[in-house]
Amino acid sequence: MYKFYLTCPRGLEDVLQKEINSYITQSTHIDHGGIHFKGTLEDMYRINYKTRVGMNLHMELFDGTISNYNDIYKTIYRFKWDEIINTNSTFAVRTKINSTIIQKQNFCTMRIKDGIVDKIRKKTNKRPSIDKRNPDFYVFVYIKNKKMKVFLNSSGWPLFMRGYRTKIHKAALNESLASGILMLTDWNKKEPLYDFMCGSGTFLIEGAMLAFNIPPRILREYYAFKKWENFDESLWNKVIKEENNKINYSDVKIYGSDFLSNNIKIANDSIKKLNLNKYINFKISDFKKIIPCENKGIVVTNPPYGYRIGDTERLQILYKNLGDHLKTNFQGFSGYIFTGNLELLKHVGLRTKKKIILKNGMIDSRLAYYPLKSGKF
Numbered sequence: 001m002y003k004f005y006l007t008c009p010r011g012l013e014d015v016l017q018k019e020i021n022s023y024i025t026q027s028t029h030i031d032h033g034g035i036h037f038k039g040t041l042e043d044m045y046r047i048n049y050k051t052r053v054g055m056n057l058h059m060e061l062f063d064g065t066i067s068n069y070n071d072i073y074k075t076i077y078r079f080k081w082d083e084i085i086n087t088n089s090t091f092a093v094r095t096k097i098n099s100t101i102i103q104k105q106n107f108c109t110m111r112i113k114d115g116i117v118d119k120i121r122k123k124t125n126k127r128p129s130i131d132k133r134n135p136d137f138y139v140f141v142y143i144k145n146k147k148m149k150v151f152l153n154s155s156g157w158p159l160f161m162r163g164y165r166t167k168i169h170k171a172a173l174n175e176s177l178a179s180g181i182l183m184l185t186d187w188n189k190k191e192p193l194y195d196f197m198c199g200s201g202t203f204l205i206e207g208a209m210l211a212f213n214i215p216p217r218i219l220r221e222y223y224a225f226k227k228w229e230n231f232d233e234s235l236w237n238k239v240i241k242e243e244n245n246k247i248n249y250s251d252v253k254i255y256g257s258d259f260l261s262n263n264i265k266i267a268n269d270s271i272k273k274l275n276l277n278k279y280i281n282f283k284i285s286d287f288k289k290i291i292p293c294e295n296k297g298i299v300v301t302n303p304p305y306g307y308r309i310g311d312t313e314r315l316q317i318l319y320k321n322l323g324d325h326l327k328t329n330f331q332g333f334s335g336y337i338f339t340g341n342l343e344l345l346k347h348v349g350l351r352t353k354k355k356i357i358l359k360n361g362m363i364d365s366r367l368a369y370y371p372l373k374s375g376k377f
């Protein structure tokens with residue numbers, strides 16, 4: 001068994017734990033921004049392939065107690081780096097520090113890097129190169145007070161990078177966050193799902209993959225663990241095959257719209273790559289023109305909120321119109337608004353049943369839930 005630490009967007013730790021508990025048997029423990037657990041190589045492959053909420057899966061190499069920068073160097077130097085990182089490859093070091101004794105992050109990162117290079121050079125007379133942008137090995141060191149934990153990132157690129165985007169929409173949601181938000185709603189994956197300000201369509205694409213059990217990284221080839229000495233290709237292929245066999249298409253209705261044609265083009269390009277064109281309907285429209293043909297379902301939307309696009313006064317009117325539109329035309333539905341502007345939420349004018357605190361990157365955000373049942377306003 002190996003020790004793992006899987007990170008996620010802040011606020012989604014419980015959702016991540018529930019997700020991972022559904023397919024590994026070992027117990028999991030929540031830590032800031034992620035979960036710890038023990039697992040096998042197969043668990044590592046499975047999680048990298050199918051977690052929807054997880055962001056980086058780190059495998060723990062060792063831990064130690066440190067009191068100063070020299071201890072950090074010595075603890076790092078003691079490890080058998082020459083058996084992990086070969087001299088033809090590249091590596092990068094990332095540190096996360098929460099300590100009163102170690103505060104110079106750059107210096108700390110440099111000492112770690114020196115420890116790794118010196119050890120490999122001593123054993124092999126050669127040294128690997130540093131590549132901060134696209135390394136073969138990602139070493140992640142977490143220091144909390146006097147405790148240091150050293151991990152190897154098995155994912156490499158963060159797991160929100162699914163591989164279905166052809167172009168980036170400037171206000172697109174992180175896919176792991178969008179998936180986690182859907183898991184926080186009361187959507188049963190059978191009733192219609194709407195997002196009438198869908199941008200690049202993240203909620204709807206993630207929603208379709210969730211409803212049909214499509215592994216979120218079905219299109220992605222790259223994972224850091226593929227370069228590891230212990231990479232077991234047949235085990236990896238077995239995991240992919242097992243997970244792909246669980247895909248199960250249904251006739252759930254998924255509707256997306258946005259008033260900008262460029263956004264709808266990005267969304268359509270993504271669903272083409274995933275062969276989901278039959279299942280998601282995207283169209284160019286102002287949200288006020290979207291009237292559902294069903295009498296129940298769910299709306300999950302992420303309106304503009306000013307930090308990235310738009311301006312306050314216009315947005316106050318937009319949020320008011322959004323509330324009016326939900327109230328008038330989506331009775332019987334569950335309404336969810338995700339926003340990073342808490343002031344603007346007040347302009348929706350509907351009674352919230354629940355407001356969930358989440359982080360969108362550095363932005364303090366809320367997922368507000370409005371049950372739009374008749375007579376509840």
Ligand SMILES: C[S@@+](CC[C@H](N)C(=O)[O-])C[C@H]1O[C@@H](n2cnc3c(N)ncnc32)[C@H](O)[C@@H]1O
Pocket residue numbers: 169171172173174196197198199200201202203257258259260263285286287288302303304305
């Ligand atoms: C924050 S972005 C949504 C991003 C989206 N969740 C994604 O992941 O790509 C807000 C979107 O609302 C759209 N929008 C703003 N006003 C609109 C309106 N009146 N009708 C339809 N869409 C609108 C914008 O074009 C923008 O794409």
